[in-house]
Amino acid sequence: MGTNRLEAFSDGVIAIIITIMVLELKVPHEPSLAALRPLWAVLASYVLSFVNVGIYWNNHHHMLHVTHHVDGRILWANLHLLFWLSLVPFTTAWMGENHFASAPQAVYGVVLLMAGIAYLILQRAIIKREGTDSLLARAVGRDIKGKISPLAYIAAIPLAFVSPWLSGALYVGVAVMWLVPDRRIEHAIARERGAEAL
Amino acid sequence: MGTNRLEAFSDGVIAIIITIMVLELKVPHEPSLAALRPLWAVLASYVLSFVNVGIYWNNHHHMLHVTHHVDGRILWANLHLLFWLSLVPFTTAWMGENHFASAPQAVYGVVLLMAGIAYLILQRAIIKREGTDSLLARAVGRDIKGKISPLAYIAAIPLAFVSPWLSGALYVGVAVMWLVPDRRIEHAIARERGAEAL
Amino acid sequence: MGTNRLEAFSDGVIAIIITIMVLELKVPHEPSLAALRPLWAVLASYVLSFVNVGIYWNNHHHMLHVTHHVDGRILWANLHLLFWLSLVPFTTAWMGENHFASAPQAVYGVVLLMAGIAYLILQRAIIKREGTDSLLARAVGRDIKGKISPLAYIAAIPLAFVSPWLSGALYVGVAVMWLVPDRRIEHAIARERGAEAL
Amino acid sequence: MGTNRLEAFSDGVIAIIITIMVLELKVPHEPSLAALRPLWAVLASYVLSFVNVGIYWNNHHHMLHVTHHVDGRILWANLHLLFWLSLVPFTTAWMGENHFASAPQAVYGVVLLMAGIAYLILQRAIIKREGTDSLLARAVGRDIKGKISPLAYIAAIPLAFVSPWLSGALYVGVAVMWLVPDRRIEHAIARERGAEAL
Numbered sequence: 001m002g003t004n005r006l007e008a009f010s011d012g013v014i015a016i017i018i019t020i021m022v023l024e025l026k027v028p029h030e031p032s033l034a035a036l037r038p039l040w041a042v043l044a045s046y047v048l049s050f051v052n053v054g055i056y057w058n059n060h061h062h063m064l065h066v067t068h069h070v071d072g073r074i075l076w077a078n079l080h081l082l083f084w085l086s087l088v089p090f091t092t093a094w095m096g097e098n099h100f101a102s103a104p105q106a107v108y109g110v111v112l113l114m115a116g117i118a119y120l121i122l123q124r125a126i127i128k129r130e131g132t133d134s135l136l137a138r139a140v141g142r143d144i145k146g147k148i149s150p151l152a153y154i155a156a157i158p159l160a161f162v163s164p165w166l167s168g169a170l171y172v173g174v175a176v177m178w179l180v181p182d183r184r185i186e187h188a189i190a191r192e193r194g195a196e197a198l
Numbered sequence: 199m200g201t202n203r204l205e206a207f208s209d210g211v212i213a214i215i216i217t218i219m220v221l222e223l224k225v226p227h228e229p230s231l232a233a234l235r236p237l238w239a240v241l242a243s244y245v246l247s248f249v250n251v252g253i254y255w256n257n258h259h260h261m262l263h264v265t266h267h268v269d270g271r272i273l274w275a276n277l278h279l280l281f282w283l284s285l286v287p288f289t290t291a292w293m294g295e296n297h298f299a300s301a302p303q304a305v306y307g308v309v310l311l312m313a314g315i316a317y318l319i320l321q322r323a324i325i326k327r328e329g330t331d332s333l334l335a336r337a338v339g340r341d342i343k344g345k346i347s348p349l350a351y352i353a354a355i356p357l358a359f360v361s362p363w364l365s366g367a368l369y370v371g372v373a374v375m376w377l378v379p380d381r382r383i384e385h386a387i388a389r390e391r392g393a394e395a396l
Numbered sequence: 397m398g399t400n401r402l403e404a405f406s407d408g409v410i411a412i413i414i415t416i417m418v419l420e421l422k423v424p425h426e427p428s429l430a431a432l433r434p435l436w437a438v439l440a441s442y443v444l445s446f447v448n449v450g451i452y453w454n455n456h457h458h459m460l461h462v463t464h465h466v467d468g469r470i471l472w473a474n475l476h477l478l479f480w481l482s483l484v485p486f487t488t489a490w491m492g493e494n495h496f497a498s499a500p501q502a503v504y505g506v507v508l509l510m511a512g513i514a515y516l517i518l519q520r521a522i523i524k525r526e527g528t529d530s531l532l533a534r535a536v537g538r539d540i541k542g543k544i545s546p547l548a549y550i551a552a553i554p555l556a557f558v559s560p561w562l563s564g565a566l567y568v569g570v571a572v573m574w575l576v577p578d579r580r581i582e583h584a585i586a587r588e589r590g591a592e593a594l
Numbered sequence: 595m596g597t598n599r600l601e602a603f604s605d606g607v608i609a610i611i612i613t614i615m616v617l618e619l620k621v622p623h624e625p626s627l628a629a630l631r632p633l634w635a636v637l638a639s640y641v642l643s644f645v646n647v648g649i650y651w652n653n654h655h656h657m658l659h660v661t662h663h664v665d666g667r668i669l670w671a672n673l674h675l676l677f678w679l680s681l682v683p684f685t686t687a688w689m690g691e692n693h694f695a696s697a698p699q700a701v702y703g704v705v706l707l708m709a710g711i712a713y714l715i716l717q718r719a720i721i722k723r724e725g726t727d728s729l730l731a732r733a734v735g736r737d738i739k740g741k742i743s744p745l746a747y748i749a750a751i752p753l754a755f756v757s758p759w760l761s762g763a764l765y766v767g768v769a770v771m772w773l774v775p776d777r778r779i780e781h782a783i784a785r786e787r788g789a790e791a792l
Contacts, residue, residue: 210411
């Protein structure tokens with residue numbers, strides 16, 4: 001089975017997730033610029049989650065691009081990832097409405113951690129199907145970023161009860177680290193073509 | 199006519215159904231972990247329905263994969279299935295908000311039963327179009343799972359008024375039974391290729 | 397330009413329209429079957445609109461299937477159709493919540509009338525692009541159904557102030573008339589192939 | 595990498611943006627035509643934003659049509675555009691509910707301005723990837739429309755505090771200017787084919 005429909009369905013779910021988050025930006029009743037000020041935290045948490053979900057879409061896009069076949073295991077690993085991502089709007093809203101208080105801040109990290117783990121499970125399921133010699137396997141390599149992120153989240157979760165701002169800084173840091181698109185796959189494709197050209 | 203657009207539209211509707219269910223997870227006003235506790239039932243019913251809708255998407259994906267042509271009858275049988283699935287968020291929310299009380303629990307079963315019947319009607323419409331000798335017809339075979347599910351739901355509906363927990367156990371049981379992806383179609387494809395290779 | 401992306405975007409919008417209508421089915425607070433009874437009108441109006449939007453999707457699917465190229469005029473004619481369809485959830489909810497009172501019933505007809513006209517404009521734009529000798533032009537022919545529907549809506553709108561039930565009967569009648577998929581296009585394709593085979 | 599999935603994801607997000615705006619049309623409780631009258635401003639702002647988002651979709655469609663490859667920079671430039679478009683429902687609702695008061699009217703312009711800039715950034719990223727000699731680069735040319743729009747928005751934002759109606763007129767004017775589909779790309783394609791035919 002090809003990857004087309006898996007991509008289409010994932011695109012649909014991710015597009016909805018990214019868009020319903022904006023519904024938390026409740027329209028203020030007063031038509032003054034001052035009425036927008038209390039929204040800063042909701043807007044900031046929206047931006048952070050928009051970037052995070054965008055990173056997942058981006059990496060998902062790259063990963064599926066070098067995937068040739070999907071099986072039942074991959075379909076469910078993908079749904080598992082979408083499940084955790086679907087909880088992002090909830091934690092984003094809770095975090096924004098409470099101006100980044102400790103508990104919401106910690107739960108935000110839990111959901112990101114679970115999504116990160118789900119992504120690794122999906123990656124492993126695809127590599128298992130494609131072969132350890134596949135383009136994806138070589139592109140992923142030791143996958144340092146993919147391992148740093150969960151560690152950062154694991155640190156950020158308890159840290160939220162000490163200083164929500166520090167744990168927030170960790171979330172931002174991980175996002176910035178990923179913002180650079182996953183060149184590994186692009187490079188692996190380029191190397192591949194170079195090798196074939198010889 | 200090909201199946202592309204039927205798949206795309208179904209993916210869209212299913213993606214939205216699966217995602218709007220999460221909107222029932224109302225953001226608590228207090229920023230404490232204790233404020234999350236009352237949400238357990240809503241979260242549990244969301245997980246159950248996420249898995250159920252995921253199963254439908256999965257099986258739909260497998261079924262359409264071996265479908266070559268669609269006609270008006272198939273288009274409407276598919277819309278009929280989507281109609282019942284579109285009621286899942288409603289029953290899920292009702293069930294979750296009332297901590298799995300009898301009436302919501304029974305109505306949840308009614309909607310799943312109707313969706314199951316709609317799936318069988320769609321399957322029959324496709325087999326009618328593809329021919330009883332088609333890959334799908336042979337893959338489906340006697341379709342034991344497809345017949346056990348409605349029976350389980352028919353049992354679970356009245357049972358909900360005796361013990362909502364027992365009927366809930368039946369819903370979970372059916373979901374677990376289906377969680378194993380429908381290998382019949384994968385196997386039929388494999389056999390097909392084996393036969394062609396001879 | 398091909399029709400792929402026009403179809404994909406329309407599918408997305410129609411899938412969302414059809415699914416957000418179900419959000420009007422507000423979850424009752426009491427967990428009893430009696431609590432469902434007041435929802436009958438909302439559910440009935442949902443079913444009617446689900447079928448109506450389904451008919452548009454179906455006919456749109458058939459029409460685009462025999463369209464080869466799109467231009468700016470067609471893109472905007474399509475957006476115009478989607479605009480009127482996007483108002484269907486609003487009128488459906490108003491109608492359902494007021495148990496099919498006169499004013500909502502009339503406005504429901506206005507939106508359906510405008511959507512019907514928008515569909516005819518889109519059809520004309522496509523025929524203009526494809527040529528009056530095209531498969532679509534011949535399939536559409538005199539387009540009796542496409543002309544009866546607006547007339548029925550024009551009758552139903554004032555009628556709603558005399559008897560909302562009669563105008564409701566007209567809406568149901570038009571939907572039933574369309575429920576039979578548009579065989580004209582399927583027949584035209586079949587004839588085409590027959591002619592080519594000679 | 596091809597443009598397929600980028601288009602599919604953008605279509606999904608834009609379809610949702612365009613459709614959730616209609617949710618602001620709150621269903622009136624009274625079933626009378628008079629109850630619709632207060633909705634005129636919400637409806638008018640919906641129409642304006644529907645057209646604006648439709649213009650973006652339209653131009654995005656044309657631009658991606660002549661794009662052959664996407665890279666990480668383009669993916670993020672596209673997400674950046676979608677981010678600003680995702681704020682349109684918020685500003686539309688605020689503007690409509692406050693009958694086009696000064697502050698919402700100005701903020702509406704800010705979001706349109708940022709979306710316009712994001713579109714130019716995306717266009718530049720694609721031209722950088724495709725080459726300044728590419729079909730897109732030549733089609734865009736001096737891009738007068740793309741430069742007039744931001745200027746109009748920059749004028750409209752402060753103007754909103756003097757006369758919201760004048761700034762509204764500017765928004766309508768820009769939309770009307772764009773409503774004519776971007777023939778430059780269609781013409782460039784036509785010229786290209788003409789040149790190749792020689």
